[in-house]
Amino acid sequence: MARILLGVTGGIAAYKxxxxxxxxxxxxHDVLPVLTAGAERFVAAETFHALARKSPQGPYPHLERADLLVVAPLTANTLARLAHGLADDVLTEAALAHDGPLLVAPAMNVRMWQHPATQANVALLRERGVEILGPAEGELAxxxxxxxxxxxxxxxVARVAEIVGAAAPPGPxxxxxxxxxxxxxxEPLDAVRYVGNRSSGRMGVALxxxxxxxxxxxxxxxxxxxVPAPAGVTVVETPTAADLEREALARGGSDVIVMAAAVADYTPSQPVRGKRPKDAEPWTVALEPTADVLAALGSARRPGQVLVGFAAEGGENGLDRAKAKRVAKKADLVVYNDVxxxxxxxxxxxxxxxxxxQTxxxxxxxxxxxxxxxAILDEVERLLSKT
Ligand SMILES: Cc1cc2nc3c(=O)[nH]c(=O)nc-3n(C[C@H](O)[C@H](O)[C@H](O)COP(=O)(O)O)c2cc1C
Structure with a gap:
């Protein structure tokens, strides 16, 4: 897995x-798409941001660090700009700031490709160690x-795997x-209303x-x-406590389990079918406890597995309650945060x-x-190294 800056320029092949x-x-891979204005005439930037689950952020989008810069398709225009070190849009600025390998896939009309100006620019890029894939021969758009x-x-993609595979050591x-x-x-109250909590998912997504x-x-x-899910992970949607319980227990054999979600402790006993119409009557809702997923995982745990729970507690005895929770749920670690x-x-x-x-x-x-x-994963690795 690598962090890849993907430049897309203004040719018909942008859809590819x-x-x-x-x-x-x-x-x-963690893909950060950067489109030129030319590319946006052919495809919307939003399409790429949705596919990559990423959009450029911060005041310096051209200074994002990446293991590899890929430009595909590469137009004759951007090929010339890269060859001469111009920096007049985010992609060419990023290319100048990038200090890793550069892989490009040119695409253009055959006469543009064969023009001496383009060929001189290609030679300049090659001299600087830029890897040029193609262009392929065939019928043009x-x-x-x-x-x-x-x-x-x-x-x-195959060439990217070779380049980054050679560069990146396997992680711990x-x-x-x-x-x-x-x-x-x-937890549904009726077809449109629910009982929820303020968790955004940032902590679990960061993990x-x-x-x-x-x-x-x-x-x-x-x-x-x-917040968007990170690239390169399998995402399973679990909107309710029952969904989360079912999907977590189905994967209870994982080497490491980190339960960072805020799972509802109570759920409406009898959610109303359809949408409850507004009227002048009070609406009394009975809540019943949900299943304790962490405890279920703790009871079913296998040797060598690392189980991590979270304790969102508050007040004076919060830490003590977190310690008690670790023992009660048979978890290796409990991460206490003061809500x-x-x-x-x-x-x-x-x-x-x-x-x-435990220690x-x-x-x-x-x-x-x-x-x-x-920091949490450092502790997890420490426990794994003991098994
Ligand atoms: C319909 C159409 C298709 C084009 N296809 C290409 C192409 O495949 N390759 C190319 O180098 N230029 C192509 N161009 C020209 C580029 O869009 C133009 O040079 C643009 O300035 C490139 O900007 P960019 O390199 O910043 O993306 C095309 C233009 C049009 C109108």
Whole structure:
């Protein structure tokens, strides 16, 4: 798995870059699409952002770090701009800021490809170590034929695998299956209303992303996420506590299970069929307890498996309750976060936790959730190394 910046430029073959994005994501890569204005005349940027589950963020989108820059299709125009080091849009700026390998797949009319100016630019790029795939010979979209077709997306994906496979060492969680739940379940009151909670899923998503970066085979149980799921993980939608219970128990054999979702403790006993019409009468709802998924996983656990729960507690005895929860649920770790604080935890970008294990507690100071995820997975790796 690698972080790939995918440049798409303004040729007919831009539509093929949609397939390329899908294949790269399916292969487990983290894909950041960057379209030129020319490309957007052919395909919408939103299509790529949806396929990659990513959109450019922050004030410096051209400074995103990546293991590999791929430009496919590459127009004659952008080929010339890359050869001469121009930086007049986000893609060419990113290309100048990129210090890793560059793989390009030119696509253009055969006469444009054969023009001495284009061939001189191709030679310049080759001299600088840029890898040029194609163009392939064949019938061109405009009806002419010759060298000018973009090579097929599958060929590009295969070459990407070779380039990044050689570069990236396998992560510490390579070969391990990791199940993580994220978000907050919603328990139906009727066909349109629900009882829910404020969990956004950021913490679980950060855990999934970090585990994937460490090489794990990650399945994410997604309960109404407010943030996009990371690339390269298998996503299973689990909107209600019952869905989450069913899907988690079906995957109870995973090497590592991290239950980070806020699963409803209570669910309406008798949800109303259809939408309850508004009237002047009070609406009294009886709630019944849901199944305890963490406890069920703890009872069924197999030797060598690592089980992690979360305790969203508040107040003075919160940490003590988290410690008791770890023992009661037969979990290896319980991550305690104080939900009485507004600046961390639920629906916040940062968190501050205490990781409770059998041997003690580790306080992780306030940090972005990805860093908290890294600290939790360090503990998981420590436990795995003992088995
Ligand atoms: C219908 C149509 C198809 C085009 N196809 C290509 C193409 O396949 N390759 C190419 O180099 N230019 C092609 N062009 C020209 C580019 O769109 C044009 O040079 C544009 O400025 C490229 O901008 P970009 O490189 O910033 O994306 C095409 C133009 C039109 C109108």
């Amino acid at each position: 870059a949609c397939t390329l994005t899908r294949l790269l994501v399916r292969a487990g 405009e009806g002419e034929s010759g060298a000018g077709r973009m090579v097929e997306p599958e060929e590009i 969680l390579a070969g391990r299956s990791l199940l993580v739940s994220a978000g907050g379940t919603r 999934a992303e970090e585990a994937r970066a460490r090489g794990a085979d990650v399945t994410l149980l997604a309960a109404n996420l407010a 009485s604080r507004g600046d961390i935890g639920f629906d916040a970008d940062e968190n501050e936790v205490v990781v409770v294990s 003690g507690e580790r306080s992780v100071p306030k940090a972005p959730k990805r860093e908290i995820a890294a």
